[in-house]
Amino acid sequence: MTDARKPSGTKRDKLVANLRAGHKSARQRSTAPAASPSTPAASAHKPGAFDFSELAPVRQLRMHRAAADMIGLDNPFFQPHEGVAGATSVLHGTEHDNFSSYNYLGLTGDPRVNAAAEAAIRTYGTSASASRVVAGERPVHGALEAALARLHGVEDAVVMVSGHATNVTTIGHLLGEGDLVLTDALVHNSISEGARLSGAARKNFPHDDLDALEKLLIDNRHRYENVLIAVEGIYSMDGDFPDLPRLIRLKQEFGAWLLVDEAHSFGVLGKTGKGIAEHFGIDPNTVEMWMGTLSKTLSACGGYIAGSKALCDYLRATAPGFVFSVGLAPPLAAAALASAEILEQEPERVARLAANGQRFLTRARAAGLDTGNSAGYSVIPVIVGDSIGAATLSNRLLKRRINALPIVFPAVAEKSARLRFFITSEHSDAQIDRAVAATAEELALLREQNVGFGSLVKSARD
Template sequence: MIRRGLSPEARASLLGRFCTGGGAPAPSGSPARDFATLPNARELAEARRLGQRHNLSNPFFQPHDGVAGARTRIAGREMLNFASYNYLGLNGDPRVNLAAAEALALHGSSASASRMVSGERPVHAQLEAALARNYGAEEALVLVSGHATNVSVIGHLLGPDDLVVHDQLIHNSCAEGMRLSGARRVAFPHNDPEAAERALAGARARHKRALLLIEGHYSMDGTVPDLARFRDMARRHDAWLMVDEAHGLGCLGPTGRGVWEAQGVSPDAADIWMGTLSKTLASCGGFIAGSRALVDWLRHTLPGFVYSVGLPPPMAAAAECALRLMEEEPWRVERLQRNTRRFRAALQARGFDTGGSTGGSIVPVILGSSLRAVRLAEKMAAQGINVQPIAFPVVPEGQARLRFFLSSEHEESELDEAAEALGRAAREVAA
């Protein structure tokens, strides 16, 4: 089951699953042009009504009044924040802002067109060279969206004669790319190399090409794969290994270079490194790092690159500056990991189930009931702490949770405050 990310349907189910009965009758005789007849539209409307009836506030689309870091202002209210990917506190850093402002003054706010046609700017090449160095790769390519990067690359790389063997918790963007490709999909249980090998061995011979697809740091659970085992497996079965490092860069390894650094594995373990610019790198977009042959082929044929506008120059400059600061200031990575370990230990000491979190940057608190997860998020918000509930169908019922994203900017006293607040909230909300 692919369960990462909150689609509109998932948000509807999160609220609507909590209670039964009521709701509007199914539309009858609706014309084909009626948007209310679209898939899940009725469920979304019903969930909204049920949430209002049971006094459940909508935990999504919160209006932040400024930079969302370790602290934020939501609708004018100062809050301790655990719902941001600003892992190293570089979003809003004056040096990152200045880099973006200088690129804005020089190049304007947009690349205006596809880089192939008329949108190339030197700052793109500078960012791509820095990303390639981080992964020990020959080349890198940046695109305007992390989600679109996976959709376009996987959808373009594979076809109906090919095979994808993937972790069952892989991101929605990867799932959409696989669907677009038409390749055969085989999921294996989360972080289970033995099952992955059985799946790959059993199906590989019947397909032209094969892709083994995993993440470096899973955002729902804070878990990591055994990279060396997946590397060896891919090579035994003549498959490409692709690693989505959206939440690994900046969070794993002594200097934040990712899962390969954390596990002491050569970065050539993966044939394709994918990542985002919107988390640690304080920008927007996605990237691919790999061999020169791969990146050159993508640069000239990838629909999501060739037919899409180039990354805005200010965003490229911000990401390049943030990556350089990550390299120059490794204390940020050290402090992030120390904060995460401290917070995880504080929650465990209070009896909370933190799942398989490795202490990189993500700590789930598994609560079981979807209703309880939302109620606890409300209680936390009332105490000035912003944390998101994750419930069915994003996770199976019984695995609902609060998901805490840590930052190097959190103070130890704030972590202790949040752990104590969650303990109080849990005592007030029945299991």
């Protein structure tokens, strides 16, 4: 009997060929020549709205879904969590050990944080209802910015409604034509988009290769007015961090600016969670821009830039993503402020997180799992090396009540497809040991069964 989900004959072969081609480049589009205005395809106009299903990227997405269906691979994404996502989470009515939440210090759902948000709702409602420049300013905004500046050890901070938008609008606004942005090859998409928006020239250096960065500065600094170096405090895919002291020496030697994205390192690195500057014992005022998000350690949503008062005042007055956006919702600002205060009062949470990360990393490596260059703090990958294998491993762990999501091509190179484990201060030793053992067992079975892209090709041709 034929499986109704499987394409047959020519369609099967075309699917396999397209999948192979799709793995060569994240930017690949249809290879068909563009129709000229005189051709019927270009000149014919259908009534109604444009059908976006005809776009090449949408067709590619449908093809990937068809390929997954063909081999019975369930979509591991968009699983609804039915409560607070912390060290455990309820999915489909069942409690799972959860390693896919960046609730690093367990503050999302903390009664004190909830109470602060509830009080803000009673006082201010659910929205600021305007740009802060116009009529959206609330006392809690200034209090949160003062707390962030204090925690980072700098003069000021400015809070925005989105972590992604914070990088985009800040970099896009401060840099322009005649400037240069130098980025680690693994920086977050928001940094890349900000550089693209700015119109500045952009050059990547290989991940964590500061010798290559130095050569780029030697070869290019004299050609540009302003140069920004952008790195992450902890890299969100790999869990490692840069040599901040050397970065500071390089940017000072060449008169560049430095932006450190602390989305995954604030509340994580340093004895009291103040980030990578505390970890290295560096004066934070030697870095021009500290960027962070409110959605991880600070259990809310939004982003911020911390640095000099002059920088923050300028962004408040002119940055499009701040001036032309509604102010951060007061309950979110209040939740973030309460989380910041708990971080200051309870540094033992940071110590528990560090111990849990090291436990996971040590046991994973002892079990033969490839954790890449992770330093064993908030983010630890288990590299599978194949997108289909990574998604299958995630689904098999889910059946064992362990939630760890895959990161697949094109988010990472195909050979670097992985499961990404987020560690929290609230995970127990038993949860960590269980997750490592189950991952090692299931990955060994996958490799024994040769599950991966090769099996997809075989399935399509059977």
